[in-house]
Amino acid sequence: MIPLTYARATTLDEALDAAHDPGTAVLAGGTELLNWLRLGITDADRVVDISRVPGLDRIEPLPGGGLRIGTLVRLNDVAAHPSVARDWPVLRMAIHKSASAQLRNLATIGANLLQKTRCAYFRSEEPVPCNRRVPGSGCAAREGHDDRHALFGWTDDCIATQPSDPAVALAALDAHVVTRTATGGRRIAVTEFHVLPADGVDRDTVLEPGELVEAIELDAPAPCSAYVKVRERESYEYAIVSAAVALRLRDDGVIDSARIALGSVAMRPWRLAEAERRVVGLAPDDDAVTSAIEAALAQARPVAGSAYKLAIARGAARRALMTAAGVRP
Numbered sequence: 274m275i276p277l278t279y280a281r282a283t284t285l286d287e288a289l290d291a292a293h294d295p296g297t298a299v300l301a302g303g304t305e306l307l308n309w310l311r312l313g314i315t316d317a318d319r320v321v322d323i324s325r326v327p328g329l330d331r332i333e334p335l336p337g338g339g340l341r342i343g344t345l346v347r348l349n350d351v352a353a354h355p356s357v358a359r360d361w362p363v364l365r366m367a368i369h370k371s372a373s374a375q376l377r378n379l380a381t382i383g384a385n386l387l388q389k390t391r392c393a394y395f396r397s398e399e400p401v402p403c404n405r406r407v408p409g410s411g412c413a414a415r416e417g418h419d420d421r422h423a424l425f426g427w428t429d430d431c432i433a434t435q436p437s438d439p440a441v442a443l444a445a446l447d448a449h450v451v452t453r454t455a456t457g458g459r460r461i462a463v464t465e466f467h468v469l470p471a472d473g474v475d476r477d478t479v480l481e482p483g484e485l486v487e488a489i490e491l492d493a494p495a496p497c498s499a500y501v502k503v504r505e506r507e508s509y510e511y512a513i514v515s516a517a518v519a520l521r522l523r524d525d526g527v528i529d530s531a532r533i534a535l536g537s538v539a540m541r542p543w544r545l546a547e548a549e550r551r552v553v554g555l556a557p558d559d560d561a562v563t564s565a566i567e568a569a570l571a572q573a574r575p576v577a578g579s580a581y582k583l584a585i586a587r588g589a590a591r592r593a594l595m596t597a598a599g600v601r602p
């Protein structure tokens with residue numbers, strides 16, 4: 274049994290007070306945190322439940338057509354919101370492909386971005402070398418199973434990937450994470466929110482101690498957007514690779530702008546900037562779109578076991594782009 278004290282925050286100020294204490298973990302839906310406590314991934318001895326802090330569970334329109342989604346909104350409630358369904362279908366699709374319906378009823382959108390890697394060594398119940406679990410202990414995946422690991426942005430310290438589905442959609446939407454601290458807060462691009470191994474394996478995100486996620490903000494609607502998730506089974510499974518695409522199309526159907534993000538290929542959602550540039554001016558079903566995606570993927574640096582993911586990434590990005598454009602893939 275793990276000795277833990279439990280308290281409930283009733284205001285945002287109480288939640289911020291709790292978040293400052295290094296021995297305290299805040300609890301939203303609890304679907305990740307309880308696993309970490311069980312596996313010893315966190316050594317917190319106090320849990321402060323923020324799930325009923327008022328004001329963090331609302332979805333509100335923003336001036337200019339955007340949307341503010343409070344951190345405590347449950348995944349299924351985000352996906353069911355009429356504005357999300359109409360204007361940001363990529364986010365709805367990504368959520369529907371996440372976890373299970375039961376988990377999505379409990380899991381919150383803000384904490385979804387804070388989930389940790391699914392690297393089996395990191396989640397091991399037995400002690401194994403893992404720089405993320407025990408700094409300086411090594412990386413068991415470098416000599417072991419590395420087939421679910423990175424294509425981009427890894428170092429010898431860690432080759433893991435970030436598993437969130439919604440994060441990939443939010444990266445393609447150029448969404449922002451709004452945070453709150455006791456003295457203020459900031460607005461962080463989702464594409465900059467997760468920390469790559471080159472910048473340290475001691476933390477997953479740029480959140481500072483005592484800083485809480487308050488909301489996710491979406492800018493202008495992206496009705497031509499779609500998400501494709503490739504996994505070993507069609508339900509209740511993490512991605513091998515996923516792709517999110519948000520397009521703007523000209524009146525003649527040609528691509529005016531594209532935002533393309535891959536998931537489960539790095540410790541953050543990975544934008545294919547080269548492909549985004551090269552597809553402008555093309556019809557969505559032009560073969561040159563595939564060449565543009567291939568050119569971006571040529572910059573990948575797979576580890577030995579993950580090279581097979583390149584072909585999957587190409588197919589997923591292609592399919593997501595066609596679906597976003599309303600063209601049958």
Ligand SMILES: Cc1cc2nc3c(=O)[nH]c(=O)nc-3n(C[C@H](O)[C@H](O)[C@H](O)COP(=O)(O)OP(=O)(O)OC[C@H]3O[C@@H](n4cnc5c(N)ncnc54)[C@H](O)[C@@H]3O)c2cc1C
Binds near residue numbers: 301302373382383436
């Ligand atoms: C079996 C299983 C399968 C899953 N499959 C998928 C999947 O396919 N795709 C996918 O995307 N996800 C998947 N998930 C992850 C799931 O979506 C996340 O666990 C969930 O979104 C986390 O939300 P939560 O509210 O339960 O977080 P919690 O468990 O309550 O919190 C997680 C972490 O976030 C911190 N935290 C919570 N709220 C805040 C806040 N406002 N500010 C700062 N820190 C905060 C907590 O302290 C904790 O460290 C799966 C989870 C499980 C258990």
Ligand code: SF4
Binds near residue numbers: 393394403404406413
């Ligand atoms: S890949 Fe990263 S998380 Fe996995 S064992 Fe290596 S250091 Fe740990």
